[in-house]
Amino acid sequence: MIPEPRLLRPLSASYEHARGAIVSGPVELADAVRVALPGLDLLPGDSGAVDLRHDPALGAEAYKLVLGSRGVEITAGGRAGAFYAGQSLHQLLPDASYRFSADGSWTVPGVRIEDSPRFAxxxxxxxxxxxxxxxxxxxxxxxxxxxxxxxxxxxxxxxxxxxxxxxxxxxxxxxxxxxxxxxxxxxxxxxxxxxxxxxxxxxxxxxxxxxxxxxxxxxxxxxxxxxxxxxxxxxxxxxxxxxxxxxxxxxxxxxxxxxxxxxxxxxxxxxxxxxxxxxxxxxxxxxxxxxxxxxxxxxxxxxxxxxxxxxxxxxxxxxxxxxxxxxxxxxxxxxxxxxxxxxxxxxxxxxxxxxxxxxxxxxxxxxxxxxxxxxxxxxxxxxxxxxxxxxxxxxxxxxxxxxxxxxxxxxxxxxxxxxxxxxxxxxxxxxxxxxxxxxxxxxxxxxxxxxxxxxxxxxxxxxxxxxxxxxxxxxxxxxxxxxxxxxxxxxxxxxxxxxxxxxxxxxxxxxxxxxxxxxxxxxxxxxxxxxx
Incomplete structure (x- = not known):
């Protein structure tokens, strides 16, 4: 990944990502993830393949990202943090996911990321x-x-x-x-x-x-x-x-x-x-x-x-x-x-x-x-x-x-x-x-x-x-x-x-x-x- 996260640890499980996956959580954060990773659908509430939580104690640009058999869990300090979590999730997918024509699903190895920038x-x-x-x-x-x-x-x-x-x-x-x-x-x-x-x-x-x-x-x-x-x-x-x-x-x-x-x-x-x-x-x-x-x-x-x-x-x-x-x-x-x-x-x-x-x-x-x-x-x-x-x-x-x-x-x-x-x-x-x-x-x-x-x-x-x-x-x-x-x-x-x-x-x-x-x-x- 570029830039490389501060902490990236592999997990034993994997995650199956597909276009149209549901992202749920606070609307502003969920919208930020959708901008970073097109093809997600927004579901108000608290259940989806990509679940978001807001933790302002992390800092506005910081985030935590966990991929596993239960899907994706993102905890973000603010809208920017949610956006950067979405960008990191995108980089875990194949290069083809950056094409507008991309479709289907991809198996993503489990991972835990904790990240925040050095410079504002x-x-x-x-x-x-x-x-x-x-x-x-x-x-x-x-x-x-x-x-x-x-x-x-x-x-x-x-x-x-x-x-x-x-x-x-x-x-x-x-x-x-x-x-x-x-x-x-x-x-x-x-x-x-x-x-x-x-x-x-x-x-x-x-x-x-x-x-x-x-x-x-x-x-x-x-x-x-x-x-x-x-x-x-x-x-x-x-x-x-x-x-x-x-x-x-x-x-x-x-x-x-x-x-x-x-x-x-x-x-x-x-x-x-x-x-x-x-x-x-x-x-x-x-x-x-x-x-x-x-x-x-x-x-x-x-x-x-x-x-x-x-x-x-x-x-x-x-x-x-x-x-x-x-x-x-x-x-x-x-x-x-x-x-x-x-x-x-x-x-x-x-x-x-x-x-x-x-x-x-x-x-x-x-x-x-x-x-x-x-x-x-x-x-x-x-x-x-x-x-x-x-x-x-x-x-x-x-x-x-x-x-x-x-x-x-x-x-x-x-x-x-x-x-x-x-x-x-x-x-x-x-x-x-x-x-x-x-x-x-x-x-x-x-x-x-x-x-x-x-x-x-x-x-x-x-x-x-x-x-x-x-x-x-x-x-x-x-x-x-x-x-x-x-x-x-x-x-x-x-x-x-x-x-x-x-x-x-x-x-x-x-x-x-x-x-x-x-x-x-x-x-x-x-x-x-x-x-x-």
Whole structure:
């Protein structure tokens, strides 16, 4: 099974499972099991092939599962626990049970499982700004996350290359900011090359409502991200007055760090407050909203006399301090709406965050350790080994990727809360998340290839805290389930012929080149950090 349960003991009896089996117990729990294992029938009362009981003392995501001659007994701490029990029951059945056409019955050896997750945040990040993925692809990703007990879908909805969500108050965000005329195909080399194909798309607010409801039924929380104040080219293409200079920008057709930056003045705060209201209104209960704070170029703030005067009026001594004030102001707005702010680690390095702001240390876990020691909750997101837009080998057969090399084994070996950290620092690591940046993920097939089976290793680490014994052999068996589900994953021994790199693809950045760049970024950020 993947992820492997904390306790799994075989029993001498067996259980005969068939489609149409009766599930009985509390309706909310029974419905969760039916979502996890289609083909069950609900019977109000307390007698069925699958009997459920509620024990809140277990914890919301915990469950106990016993299969034997009397059928299936599930005790769950909450709806999520019942759902995960259903997923574990499903994995005990043959691969064919994952096909819609499955019928008949299967004999399942008796087993006792007692299980609960190590981390509360078990996430996947999907960048829909660089390349847009239609609603059906997001729904499918939610399904695959649920199979693996992953429970946070971080949607990167805004960046220089596109704005991806409807705003009824600011309609130019979809009319202007949601599309670009072309996309770069080779960053390395001069001049750049482009595909000259328009690209775009966005989710309506009704789409977000549907996605959130679908996700909640499967134990998944959607975490929307509006990345500010940098990476703002798409916003400023529609509403240039929100920028530091007032000049009009274009939706970018290439990747990299842009000098485009939102102004920190009150009209920008009012704009973002409205966007937050629309997001939360569409998503419903929204415990987290990501506000970015990464790769911000402050030159245009420093060059603006109006922004400098505003900074001085706030009693702030530097532009990094103003950025910290701006992000804290947004976090306060989110708190008023019942949401916690989440940021990338540059925002922590700048200082001044609300204490309840979650930090994602993408530049390395030592930055995460500093955030944890300062009392911030941390979701482990380091480039190595959790950037799944990177290649899985140096072979020329590998499709185009941002960098190399991150393997399934690298992910399985990752420790989100390292042993050498103090107990207090480890207690602030609330989860782990892999990133699917989409500069070189243009379609659903490539998304499958990049995500799976590395996300299987992620699920194991996120649920257990580390990969369990025999993970590699369990993964090989698990691929049959992915086949039945129609996942176009990367085989463990390399890409299939039709998945191989096409000619004339640009080379990837090496890991050494990337780490040198990250070290320089960290050094630059430290040199501009305001003194306490």
């Amino acid at each position: 945040w078990r996430g996947l990040h999907l960048d829909v700004a660089r390349h847009f993925f239609a609603k059906r692809e997001v729904l499918r990703l939610i399904d695959l996350m649920a199979v693996h007990k992953l429970n946070r879908l971080h949607l990167h909805l805004a960046d220089d290359q596109g704005w991806r969500v409807e705003s009824r108050t600011y309609p130019l965000l979809t009319e202007v900011s949601s599309h670009r005329p072309r996309t770069v195909t080779s960053l390395r080399g001069d001049p750049r090359t482009y595909d000259d194909l328009p690209h775009g798309g966005f989710y309506s607010l009704d789409d977000l409502t549907e996605l959130a409801a679908y996700a909640r039924a499967r134990g998944v929380v959607i975490v929307p991200e509006i990345d500010v104040p940098g990476h703002a080219s798409a916003i400023l293409a529609a509403y240039p007055a929100l920028g530091a200079t007032g000049e009009r920008h274009e939706v970018l057709d290439h990747w990299g760090i842009s000098p485009a930056i939102l102004s920190p003045l009150p009209p920008t705060v009012e704009f973002l407050a409205t966007i937050f209201d629309e997001l939360v209104g569409a998503l419903g209960e929204t415990p987290y909203v990501h506000i970015g704070g990464d790769e911000v170029v402050l030159d245009r703030w420093a060059a603006s006399s109006e922004i400098t005067a505003y900074r001085d009026s706030l009693g702030l001594g530097s532009m990094p301090a103003l950025q910290s004030w701006f992000l804290r102001r947004l976090a306060d707005l989110l708190a008023e709406r019942g949401s916690r702010a989440v940021v990338w680690d540059e925002a922590f390095v700048s200082g001044g965050l609300r204490q309840d702001t979650l930090v994602m240390p993408w530049r390395g876990m030592e930055v995460g350790r500093r955030a944890a020691s300062a009392g911030h909750d941390v979701v482990a997101t380091p480039v190595f080994p959790l950037y799944f837009d990177y290649a899985e080998s140096t072979s020329e057969d590998e499709p185009r990727a941002l960098g190399d090399v991150i393997t399934v084994a690298d992910v399985a070996a990752f420790a989100p809360a390292p042993d050498h950290w103090t107990d207090d620092e480890r207690s602030h690591v609330v989860g782990v998340q892999a990133q699917l940046w989409s500069e070189y993920i243009p379609d659903a097939g490539t998304l499958d290839y990049r995500a799976w089976p590395r996300a299987c290793a992620l699920a194991e680490v996120a649920w257990r805290g580390s990969a369990g014994e025999g993970f590699t052999e369990r993964l090989k068996a698990h691929l049959g389930r992915l086949d039945a589900l129609g996942v176009r994953y990367r085989p463990l021994d390399g890409p299939r012929p039709w998945q191989r790199r096409r000619p004339h693809r640009p080379s990837s950045y090496t890991m050494a080149e990337l780490m040198e760049r990250l070290d320089q970024m960290t050094h630059d950020a430290e040199s501009t950090r305001p003194s306490v």
